[in-house]
Amino acid sequence: MTPAGLAACQVTVSYGRQRVLDRVDLHVAPGETVGLRGPSGSGKSTLARVLALLHAPDAGHVSLDGQPVAGARHRLPAAVRTRVAVLFQSPRAATDPRLSLTDIIAEPLRATGTPPERARDRAVELADMVGLTPDLLTRRPHAVSDGQLQRACLARALVHQPGYLICDEATAMLDASTQAHLAGVVTAHQRQHGTGVLVITHDPALMARWATRVVDLPASDGIRSATGSVH
Numbered sequence: 001m002t003p004a005g006l007a008a009c010q011v012t013v014s015y016g017r018q019r020v021l022d023r024v025d026l027h028v029a030p031g032e033t034v035g036l037r038g039p040s041g042s043g044k045s046t047l048a049r050v051l052a053l054l055h056a057p058d059a060g061h062v063s064l065d066g067q068p069v070a071g072a073r074h075r076l077p078a079a080v081r082t083r084v085a086v087l088f089q090s091p092r093a094a095t096d097p098r099l100s101l102t103d104i105i106a107e108p109l110r111a112t113g114t115p116p117e118r119a120r121d122r123a124v125e126l127a128d129m130v131g132l133t134p135d136l137l138t139r140r141p142h143a144v145s146d147g148q149l150q151r152a153c154l155a156r157a158l159v160h161q162p163g164y165l166i167c168d169e170a171t172a173m174l175d176a177s178t179q180a181h182l183a184g185v186v187t188a189h190q191r192q193h194g195t196g197v198l199v200i201t202h203d204p205a206l207m208a209r210w211a212t213r214v215v216d217l218p219a220s221d222g223i224r225s226a227t228g229s230v231h
C-alpha cells in the first residue's frame with residue numbers, strides 16, 4: 001500500500017536518449033521537510049517537475065495522498081492539481097510580465113473559478129503575509145525586484161493552501177534576509193497546515209537549517225541505465 005504523502009514511485013524520465021531519472025523513489029510525508037541534493041544535471045529539477053505533476057514520467061508514477069496520479073497537471077481535476085505547489089528559482093520566468101502582482105498572486109484562484117473580488121482580497125492577505133507592501137501590488141514584474149517578485153510567487157504558491165510545496169532553488173538568488181523571511185513564511189504555513197515540503201538547494205547551510213531529512217540523487221551520466229533509487 002502506498003503511504004500518505006507525496007511520492008515518486010520508480011520514476012523514470014528520459015529526454016531523447018538521455019535517461020535522467022532511473023527508477024527513482026522519493027517520499028515526502030505530510031508536515032516534513034525533505035531536502036533533495038545532487039550534482040548539477042542529476043535530475044533534481046526534473047524530479048521536482050514530476051512531483052509537481054507538470055511532467056508525466058515515462059515509467060513509474062507519482063502517488064498523492066496514497067493514490068496514484070495518472071497524467072500531467074492540465075488533465076487533472078483542480079482538487080488534485082492544487083494539492084501540490086511549486087516555487088522555481090527564477091520568478092521572472094514564472095510570471096506573466098503583463099500582470100500586476102495582485103493578479104499574479106490571484107491567478108490560481110481565478111483559474112479555479114473564485115469570484116474576482118474574493119480572489120483579490122485573498123491576494124492582498126497573502127501579499128501581506130509574504131511581506132509585500134500595498135504600494136507594490138499594482139506594479140508589474142518589470143517594476144519590482146527579483147526578491148519582491150519571488151515573494152509574490154510564494155504567495156501565489158500558497159494561495160490554495162497546498163498539501164505539498166516544492167521549492168526548487170527558490171531562494172538561490174535572494175539576499176540572506178529575504179531568504180530567511182521566505183523560509184520563515186513556508187515554515188509557518190507548514191506548521192499551520194501540515195504541509196510537506198521538498199527543498200532543492202546547492203546551499204549546504206540552507207539545507208542543514210531547513211531540511212529534517214536529506215535525500216541524495218546520484219549523478220546521471222546520460223545514457224546509462226543504472227539503478228537510480230534514492231532512500
Ligand SMILES: Nc1ncnc2c1ncn2[C@@H]1O[C@H](COP(=O)(O)OP(=O)(O)OP(=O)(O)O)[C@@H](O)[C@H]1O
Binds near residue numbers: 038041042043045
Ligand atoms: N526539457 C529538456 N529537454 C532536454 N533535456 C533536458 C530538459 N530538461 C533537462 N534536461 C537535461 O536533463 C538533465 C537533468 O536536468 P535537471 O535540470 O533536472 O538537473 P538538476 O539536477 O536540476 O541540475 P542543476 O542542479 O544544474 O539545476 C540535464 O542534463 C539537462 O540538460
